[in-house]
Amino acid sequence: KETSDVLVYTVATEQTNGFDRYLDSASEFNIQPKVLGYGLEWKGGQVKSHPGGGWKLKLLKKALEPLAEESNKLVLFTDAYDVIFLGKLDEIVRRFQKTGARILFGAEPYCWPDATLENKYPEVAEGKRFLNSGMFIGYIPDVWKLLTRKEFDDTDDDQLFCTEAYLDEKFREEVQMKLDHKNEIFQNLNGVATEIEISSIEDKEGEGERYFIKNIASRTEPLVIHGNGASKYTLNYLSNYVPNVWNSIEGCRQCKKGHIELETVPPKDVPVVLLSLFIEQNTPFVEEWLEKIHMLEYPKDKIHLFIHNTMKFHVDHVNNFTEKYAKNYVSVKEIVPEDATPEWTARDLSLDHCLAKKCDIYFAVDSVAHIDNPYTLKLLIEQNRTVVAPLLTRPGKAWSNFWGALTKDGFYSRSNDYMDIVHSVKRGLWNVPFIASAYIINSTLLKSRDRTLINFTRPRLDADMAFCSNLRNLDVFMYVSNRVDFGHLINPDNLDITRTEPEMYQIFDNPQDWEERYIHAEYTENFNPDKKELQNDSNFFQPCPDVYWFPIVSPRFCNSLINMMEAFGQWSSGTNTDERLAGGYEAVPTRDIHMNQVGWEPHWLEFLQKYVRPLQEKVFTGYYHDPPKSLMNFVVRYRPDEQPSLRPHHDSSTYTINIALNRRNIDYEGGGCRFIRYNCSVVDTKQGWLLIHPGRLTHFHEGLKVTSGTRYIMISFVDP
Ligand SMILES: O=C(O)CCC(=O)C(=O)O
Numbered sequence: 001k002e003t004s005d006v007l008v009y010t011v012a013t014e015q016t017n018g019f020d021r022y023l024d025s026a027s028e029f030n031i032q033p034k035v036l037g038y039g040l041e042w043k044g045g046q047v048k049s050h051p052g053g054g055w056k057l058k059l060l061k062k063a064l065e066p067l068a069e070e071s072n073k074l075v076l077f078t079d080a081y082d083v084i085f086l087g088k089l090d091e092i093v094r095r096f097q098k099t100g101a102r103i104l105f106g107a108e109p110y111c112w113p114d115a116t117l118e119n120k121y122p123e124v125a126e127g128k129r130f131l132n133s134g135m136f137i138g139y140i141p142d143v144w145k146l147l148t149r150k151e152f153d154d155t156d157d158d159q160l161f162c163t164e165a166y167l168d169e170k171f172r173e174e175v176q177m178k179l180d181h182k183n184e185i186f187q188n189l190n191g192v193a194t195e196i197e198i199s200s201i202e203d204k205e206g207e208g209e210r211y212f213i214k215n216i217a218s219r220t221e222p223l224v225i226h227g228n229g230a231s232k233y234t235l236n237y238l239s240n241y242v243p244n245v246w247n248s249i250e251g252c253r254q255c256k257k258g259h260i261e262l263e264t265v266p267p268k269d270v271p272v273v274l275l276s277l278f279i280e281q282n283t284p285f286v287e288e289w290l291e292k293i294h295m296l297e298y299p300k301d302k303i304h305l306f307i308h309n310t311m312k313f314h315v316d317h318v319n320n321f322t323e324k325y326a327k328n329y330v331s332v333k334e335i336v337p338e339d340a341t342p343e344w345t346a347r348d349l350s351l352d353h354c355l356a357k358k359c360d361i362y363f364a365v366d367s368v369a370h371i372d373n374p375y376t377l378k379l380l381i382e383q384n385r386t387v388v389a390p391l392l393t394r395p396g397k398a399w400s401n402f403w404g405a406l407t408k409d410g411f412y413s414r415s416n417d418y419m420d421i422v423h424s425v426k427r428g429l430w431n432v433p434f435i436a437s438a439y440i441i442n443s444t445l446l447k448s449r450d451r452t453l454i455n456f457t458r459p460r461l462d463a464d465m466a467f468c469s470n471l472r473n474l475d476v477f478m479y480v481s482n483r484v485d486f487g488h489l490i491n492p493d494n495l496d497i498t499r500t501e502p503e504m505y506q507i508f509d510n511p512q513d514w515e516e517r518y519i520h521a522e523y524t525e526n527f528n529p530d531k532k533e534l535q536n537d538s539n540f541f542q543p544c545p546d547v548y549w550f551p552i553v554s555p556r557f558c559n560s561l562i563n564m565m566e567a568f569g570q571w572s573s574g575t576n577t578d579e580r581l582a583g584g585y586e587a588v589p590t591r592d593i594h595m596n597q598v599g600w601e602p603h604w605l606e607f608l609q610k611y612v613r614p615l616q617e618k619v620f621t622g623y624y625h626d627p628p629k630s631l632m633n634f635v636v637r638y639r640p641d642e643q644p645s646l647r648p649h650h651d652s653s654t655y656t657i658n659i660a661l662n663r664r665n666i667d668y669e670g671g672g673c674r675f676i677r678y679n680c681s682v683v684d685t686k687q688g689w690l691l692i693h694p695g696r697l698t699h700f701h702e703g704l705k706v707t708s709g710t711r712y713i714m715i716s717f718v719d720p
């Protein structure tokens with residue numbers, strides 16, 4: 001049988017993400033469906049949760065009327081929004097003819113919409129027993145008999161209509177009406193998700209794999225699948241892979257579909273963006289977050305800003321940002337903490353604001369979402385999907401801004417490929433049931449759908465969950481993209497804003513951000529074997545024998561540490577009595593504050609282990625002590641009128657580190673550290689640089705006199 005003798009029909013009244021997907025899958029197999037009802041108002045009733053859909057069959061009936069006598073022709077009818085093709089028409093027909101049926105319907109495990117009909121159904125030894133009317137194939141004259149068997153209304157239930165025909169034994173025999181119990185062709189997914197597997201086969205060249213769908217219960221590979229009822233999310237998941245949507249050689253094939261190039265768009269037509277920033281909780285590293293927003297590669301004269309800040313803690317951060325940059329944007333609307341606008345309201349307002357500003361693109365970014373890749377906005381727009389989020393993860397964690405699957409009640413669940421996506425083992429564009437933290441929305445969605453259905457407000461649901469649930473109800477696809485790295489998520493859980501310099505305490509919770517802010521820009525150069533600026537024939541700066549010198553912390557770190565100490569303010573007396581020490585006695589006292597007095601000792605020890613120890617191992621080879629131990633960790637303050645210098649002494653350490661926290665000749669004059677045995681002084685200390693030297697025996701040393709200003713140093717006696 002020629003495939004031209006098979007007419008493929010579907011019903012779709014409007015363009016939706018699901019309809020696009022249906023058409024894409026059809027074109028993958030050169031199937032050209034005839035679309036019925038397009039542009040018309042749906043007349044089939046409330047099919048989501050209620051019976052209905054008779055209108056579909058009416059449309060089909062009308063289309064088949066002139067063909068009713070064509071006894072050699074077949075008709076394949078399927079729904080559109082929740083159906084995809086997985087195989088060629090030839091193969092569908094071949095399998096159909098093997099069944100001996102003249103009409104073949106897909107089967108499902110539920111007797112719907114009239115459960116009382118269950119006992120009227122013939123028993124089946126294997127497979128699904130009940131009729132589903134979402135997909136069927138048959139000879140036109142027989143299908144015509146089915147459609148004309150009885151009168152029906154637009155809002156009558158199409159599945160009930162077909163079921164009654166099937167349960168009429170005489171009619172069933174007459175037209176050889178059968179069900180595809182074992183999914184030779186049709187796979188209805190509702191209630192059978194656990195029977196479905198995505199399998200992969202080596203492709204012809206053996207260089208990669210292609211995906212296909214297998215029913216492991218019936219041991220078949222169905223050719224048309226239907227995400228009926230709640231199984232639409234299963235279909236969304238499967239359709240990330242099939243039909244040949246993703247494979248390991250070409251990667252994401254669907255990513256190239258509909259893609260646009262902003263480079264080729266004339267400047268006046270560049271999409272207008274509403275960039276909405278949300279600070280709904282106290283969040284570490286908001287300054288960097290805002291800075292990255294500003295670094296986005298996108299014409300600022302096409303961006304309107306909307307800022308919702310609920311936190312007093314962040315008022316200065318936002319003000320600094322707007323004072324510096326607001327003038328570059330088309331407009332800025334700010335909602336401040338005093339407005340007491342709840343998150344739900346603010347997010348709803350931002351969508352309205354987008355429409356008011358005639359935006360083409362809505363881009364929401366929450367304060368935990370660091371957009372590290374400055375091309376993110378541009379790339380997301382070019383991806384040209386209704387809703388798409390950049391994949392963001394907490395570095396090194398499985399925590400991300402999307403869910404791979406849903407539980408029955410709409411909560412978080414993991415998909416089989418969740419970890420592969422989070423770790424970007426697989427890269428692509430993934431249709432998922434939940435996204436948050438950062439995403440773009442094409443404003444055509446806001447304009448074409450009932451705005452009251454697209455919002456963030458639902459009783460007992462947080463804003464993101466309400467929003468995604470609304471989009472799911474509208475069958476709007478939400479994609480998360482990890483085609484490239486876009487950024488990362490901040491962990492805001494343990495931020496203590498009662499601290500001076502709260503972010504200094506974030507070395508455990510947000511180590512990557514901590515490092516970027518507080519570690520010296522040239523720190524990694526310390527480990528570069530090709531580093532040119534050598535000194536004293538050593539690979540490392542050695543200002544005095546066995547005293548090494550490294551850049552380690554940023555000026556920001558130094559200023560923050562000084563700030564922490566001065567805010568605390570309880571400098572020691574500089575006398576021999578020191579009740580902070582076990583013996584209560586200090587032979588060589590300094591004016592200092594210990595790290596444990598400001599609750600920062602665990603953080604300091606982490607810093608020693610992570611950043612100081614590798615340097616120690618480079619210069620004092622063979623000495624290995626991991627983690628380093630240190631009981632004495634403190635900041636020293638020298639002042640001409642307080643304690644200007646420190647008399648010669650040994651430290652109770654294997655090695656000592658001494659970090660200069662401020663600038664000689666700017667913040668103070670004089671000072672430095674003199675190693676007496678070598679008559680060698682390090683006076684031109686550099687802010688953020690660390691001196692590391694042995695503590696005892698050879699390195700008897702003194703602190704030189706500060707003649708003006710205040711000198712701050714950070715000291716640790718490592719491995720006492
Ligand atoms: O002033 C200096 O750089 C030396 C400080 C010192 O040796 C110490 O605090 O033990």
Ligand SMILES: [Fe+2]
Pocket residue numbers: 649650651656701
């Ligand atoms: Fe010392």
